[in-house]
Structures are given as structure tokens and as C-alpha cells.
Amino acid sequence: MTEREIPYKIYLEEKDMPKQWYNVRADMENKPAPLLNAETREAMTAKELGVVFCDELVKQELNDTDRYIDIPQEIRDFYKMYRPAPLVRAYCLEEKLQTPAKIYYKFEGNNTSGSHKLNSAIAQAYYAKRQGLKGVTTETGAGQWGTALSMACSYLGLDCKVFMVKCSYEQKPFRREVMRTYGAGVTPSPSMDTEVGKKILAEHPGTKGSLGCAISEAVETALKSEGYRYVLGSVLNQVLLHQSIIGMETKLAMDQYGIKPDMIIGCAGGGSNLGGLISPFMGEKLRGEADYQFVAVEPASCPSLTRGVYAYDFCDTGMVCPMAKMYTLGSGFIPSPNHAGGLRYHGMNPVLSQLYHDGYMEACAVEQTAVFEAAEQFARVEGILPAPESSHAIKVAIDEAMRCKETGEEKTILFGLTGTGYFDMYAYEKFHNGKMEDYIPSDEDLQKGLAGIPKM
């Protein structure tokens, strides 16, 4: 097939949609380290995890041997509402950059939640429903995950309680309204609904909250509410599993056209999108069947891979969740108010951490203003307004394409475009008005967070 026969957008046919998720852990020689009970420091059992999480999701969390896991029909039916997602050949961007590189991106923003988060939200909601639960609790910062979960719960008739970090609740009222459109209960955190919320409000009157506090409130609410469990949109290995649908669709579409990416780029916060996109490609690399260059892009303001350490750490500031071995900046690290709220997490998914540690993946950190410059450049030629998170990957893809322009390399670049920026116009406005600030933590700043990582 000649070059130009590749369309702008490659849509798989509905019948070709993957019927199984791919579990990259099955192909890893060094498995990711198990979650530990924060008190006993023993590996968490299924029974212990089952108090907080749904049973089937616990199984998936612990399963590092089955290469493929069937996607239930009900979830596949829901996926059909917005999947297959398009794989786009960025012809317009290539033309604009005058690069010999071939650029592709997998676009996950064509659903109302506006991001890839929906892929795992429907899976988690489905298993909760099948277990006969009444509802689920969760936290949301930027709001993408809360929106996705609200949509999924609304579809299944499941109650959804979202604790939204208070500053986001106030600054992003429209995100809140989308969740309400889907019938979710949205509570600004910290709240008077939980013990931990009351305690924090007593100690810090007027606080605008934090993700760590919202997690604690969501977990407490799940534990004390009959028929509820807690669900989480990133970091966990089960989430990576669900998100593998992104990479599987991408690989299938590329295979149909005989395209092989040389470099695969994804933004990385908790790691759900990056892990999902690269999973099947990484599988080939782990099995020695093919080679790819993988690049994780993180914000310079929250550089867990590039400046963190690989160690067991708490997953939340309240230390109510199990401990995970991961690249971390310390659970006490307070990320600066970077606009890419979805990348403002102190740690990285355990699977990705292990792969990075073993040299299968690279990482780099980029600054916010440069990210918005790339976002605007992309929006103007590709016609999609990217989320700040996704734009981290765009920035590195453009940089690589410009390098190819110098060297003449016809490299094939693939990146994940995780979502749209419709609810991030406040950040774009700051950028347009020249008021965007870059922030790189000093070594001293980092040291405070790193010092809080427990000695094992």
C-alpha cells in the first residue's frame, strides 16, 4: 500500500474491536512488586483488598500471569458508543512542520467525558454492578475521571459519589455540572460528611483541599456505606489493563496498513494512558519480537520518573491505601499548581515503574509554557483542542519531528492524544495573556518529599 493511501483517520470496523484486554504483566520477566499492607508491610491479600475494591477488580489487580482477559459483552457494548477511537495521520501537522517524519496519534477525546478515562470507568462500574453493589465512591482533581465515572454509573444505574478537590469544585463549575448531568453526587472536599474531612477542616479552616484528602474521604465513605466500594482512575494495574484497549486498537489499525511506529510517546501522570497505549507494543518488545522506543513525558513540575526514586511508598497523603513500589517523589510532595491537573501525582504506576527501571522505556520532563505553545500549534492545524495533559506528548512529538527535519530521518512517530481541553480554557487564557508560569522544583523542594518515603 503506498503512502498516500493511508487516510487521515483510520477507523477500525466495529466487528474488529478487541474482545480481550492485554495484560502486559504476563510478558514481564521482572513482575511489578506486590502492593503491601501499610501497617504490616505484608503483601496485600485478595481478602484485604476486597474490603475497599470490587472482587473482580481485585482479581485483575493481582493477576500477573494471564496474557489476555475477556472483555464482558456489556462493556464491549458500551465501548461501541464511542469506540473504536480514530488513529489519525497528522498530515496537516507534518505539512506545517515540513518534516519527513510520519506522525500518528490515537485520539481518545471523542466522548463526553473528554478523555480515555472512560475505558476504565465503565469496566470498574460494570464489575461493581455485577457484584450487586449500590454504588461507588471516588475522588477527582481535574475532573476527567469523575466525569467518566459519572457517565459509566449513569449508564448502569449505579450511584456515584465524587469527592472533588474544593479548589477545582470552585474553579471548574462546569466540570461539576457535567457530572451532575450524569446524576452523580459531587461533594467539595474536604467536607463535613467524613471524619477525615471534619478533622482537616478543624485543623485547616478554609483549606481548598488536596487529592490526598479527597482520596481519604472517598475511601472512608466506601468503607462505612453498605454496598459501596472505592474506585480509582489511574495508578492501579487494573486500570492499565483496561486502558490496553487503546494500544490494541492502535496496533490493529497500524497492522492493517503495514505501519510500524519507531517511537511511541505518551504523557504520564499516574500512567494509565501511557501504559494502555504502549502495552501491546511493549509485549512484542518483551517477547523479543520487535523493538520500539517508548517515551514517557511528565511535567517538569512533577517529575516522578526523571527525578524520583524507585521505592515502596504510600499512594495517598492520608496513607489509607496500600503501599506500592513505584517511582515516587514521596506522598508528601505537593505539586505546584500546574494546569495539567491529571499529571499532578507523586507516583507512577508499578508496571511502568518496573519497565522503566529495567530500561524498556525512557522518560523526559517538559515545561508548561512550551507545552501550551505546542498545544496551540497543534490545534491550529489539526483542528483538535488538546487537553494540557495530552499536550505534553504533542510537545515531544513535535520536537522529534523537527529533529527528523534536520537529519532527514523518515521516522514514524506515534503519540497518545488522551483528551480535549474544553474545560481548560482558563489555562489557555493565562497562556494567551502571557501569565503562564513555569515551575521546576529545586533539589531542596524535592528532598522534602523524598525524605518522607518510608525506610523498608
Add this chain to the structure above:
Amino acid sequence: MTEREIPYKIYLEEKDMPKQWYNVRADMENKPAPLLNAETREAMTAKELGVVFCDELVKQELNDTDRYIDIPQEIRDFYKMYRPAPLVRAYCLEEKLQTPAKIYYKFEGNNTSGSHKLNSAIAQAYYAKRQGLKGVTTETGAGQWGTALSMACSYLGLDCKVFMVKCSYEQKPFRREVMRTYGAGVTPSPSMDTEVGKKILAEHPGTKGSLGCAISEAVETALKSEGYRYVLGSVLNQVLLHQSIIGMETKLAMDQYGIKPDMIIGCAGGGSNLGGLISPFMGEKLRGEADYQFVAVEPASCPSLTRGVYAYDFCDTGMVCPMAKMYTLGSGFIPSPNHAGGLRYHGMNPVLSQLYHDGYMEACAVEQTAVFEAAEQFARVEGILPAPESSHAIKVAIDEAMRCKETGEEKTILFGLTGTGYFDMYAYEKFHNGKMEDYIPSDEDLQKGLAGIPKM
């Protein structure tokens, strides 16, 4: 092909995308009445129109004989960025309603401008560019058209000056920022940049503007700026022509699966989306090849078809544009602050007006609260957050499907889902908080506007 083989989303292949627009006027026995010079009341000549509009667009405006008009390759390339748009089978909505009706919708919201407006914006910008112009001017109310035009101009390297009604400029700062992302200049109207703006501000200090005033400012700016022309996102027949791509894709996709719609529904403000969707189907009806039921849905607060008169009227409150024969409430009619800003126009496109007058099309008016109820119901099962404008069509489609449930009819319903509601969350918030108001103008209210229609 059996029922269930129809996928959730039907995507045409890129190679099957229409290469020509369909000009429904060619098949009309009673042609729409010509535009008149507002002073002389004579039919506008191409030369007169060419002072305000681009030459090629003037030709298209006046062309009521050529059935098909080639879409230039450059426009088709741009269309590939976001087209073909999906035709969706609303399986989830049907299931929810438990209706025997089959419901389809053509979704035009999968592009950053968030609506179908981009189909005409790129065409108008292209012809302006080809004529060697420096830029274009326009007005925007709700902001969809301004955003679409900004995207198109950015792509072609054309300057874009948008006069945005001041109340929208202030209430929808994020719409403004999207336009700025695409490099457009956005001026709140009325402004001190034009004579008409200065005059209005002197007479009404502190006014928040109106669409009529913004049109006048945009036209004045085009007239006095070397190398600029004025462009418009609806009402004109050229716009209907460009929007015929919606209907042509829809018809092609339906034909591929052997689907024939019984009823075709579209929301109607200026008429661009409705006209575009129905054009090729209407063509068949006009030629006696097939029959369809067409329904225009307008807001009860601005009911030009259902309560207006068919007469020559001014297209703008400033009376600077040519006069058109159309269904109108009078150019002095001030629509209430209905949230569907895109449907707040006193008149209706001349082609649609003629077709309605000749009995080829029906019309109905619906109230705002009921529209938002339908919008929320739709969002919850179909996973798309609809624009308030589009939700007018959803409301009538759901009503019809529920009627079919009573009668057992397996009617095939098609409606146009013109765009997304990401920038309309303020309206959704009012709805959630029970603060949405319905407004139906009294006969006396209407009489004031109708009295201003000139006697010919």
C-alpha cells in the same frame, strides 16, 4: 442485511466522501425569491453583492440551477480533518425508551468548533483566500460560528475579525479563548472601532449589544478595510449549499445499509443545519422519487416558522444587509434570552421558507425546560453532551419514538445532532438548579416585531 448488523456508528470511508455539494434549489419548481437591495427594492446584482461578499460565494448565492457544485480539493482535504461525520444508530436510547422506532442521528460535534458550522466556515474562508483577500469579518452570538470561522482562517492563514455580542463575550470567556487559540481577533460589540458601534454606545451607554448590532459592525469593518469581506454562518443560501455535505453523507451511509428514514428532524434557527441535513432527501421528494416527512424544530421563544409571516424583511436590525423573502418575526423582534443562542434569529433561510410555504416541510416549536430534559436523558444513555440547539431536535425525536411505543410503529427516525454543549454548562447548571425559565412571546409581543416588516 439483518437489523443487528447495523453498527452503532456508521463511518463512510474517506474515499466515499462527497466530492460535490448538492444545490436543492435546482430541483425546486418555486425558486426562493431573490435578495433585494434594501434601498431600491430591486433584485441584488452580483456586482452589488460583491462589495460585501466574496465573488465566488456571490455566484453560489445566486445559483439556483446547477444541481451539483464541485467541492474544491483544498476544502475536501480540510473536511478530512473531521469528516466523514458518524451516523449513529441510537441503540442505547431506543433501549432506554423501549420503543419499536429506529432512531439515527448524524453527529456533527466531533470537531473543536463543536458544531456543523465548520462545514461552511472552511468553504467561505477558502474562497476569500482564493480571491486574494487579507481577511474576513463576521459576528458571533453563541460563539459556534465565530469559533468555526477562526479555525478555518487559522488553517488558511487568513485574518479573522469577530464581533462578539458583548453579553456573550463576558458570559462565555472560554468561547472567546478558543477563538484566540486560533488567532482570531475578538472584539466585544458594540465597540468604539466602528461608527455604528460608537453611535449605539453614545445612545445606549452600557448596552450589552445584540446580534443585529454586531452584524452592522462586521459589515462596516469589511467595507472600510482594504482586502476584507463579510461572511455569515447561516441564513444565506450558500451556507445551505455547503451544509448539504451533512445530508449527502447521511444519505450515502443509509443507502449503504438499505435504511430509509420516515421522518427527518432538525433544529432550526437560521436553517443551515436543517437545510443541510434534509437537502438530498428533499431533492428526492421534489423530483417525486421518494417521500419523507421533514420537521423543523424551533424554540417557542423565537418561532419564525410557526408564528411568523412569509414576507420580504430585513436580515439585520441595522438594515445594512439585503432584504430576503422569508418566514420572519420582524427584524425588530427581540428574542428572549433563550439559552439556545444559535436559534435566536428572527428569520429563516429563504430556501427553507419557500419549501415550508409550499408544504414540503412541517414545523413545530418546543419549550426550553422540556428541551433540557430531553438533552439530559439523551446524554445519559448516548454519552454525548448535546448543545441546547441540537437538543430541540432530540426532544421531538424522543416524543415521536414514544408515540411509536404507543402505536407499535417501527418508524425510522433521523435527526441532526449539530453540536456539543461543552460551552453551555451555565445553562445546564440553571436547569439542574431548577432555575430555567420558559418563555413564549404573547401575541402582543409578536405584533410589535411583525409591525416592523416593511410593506412592499
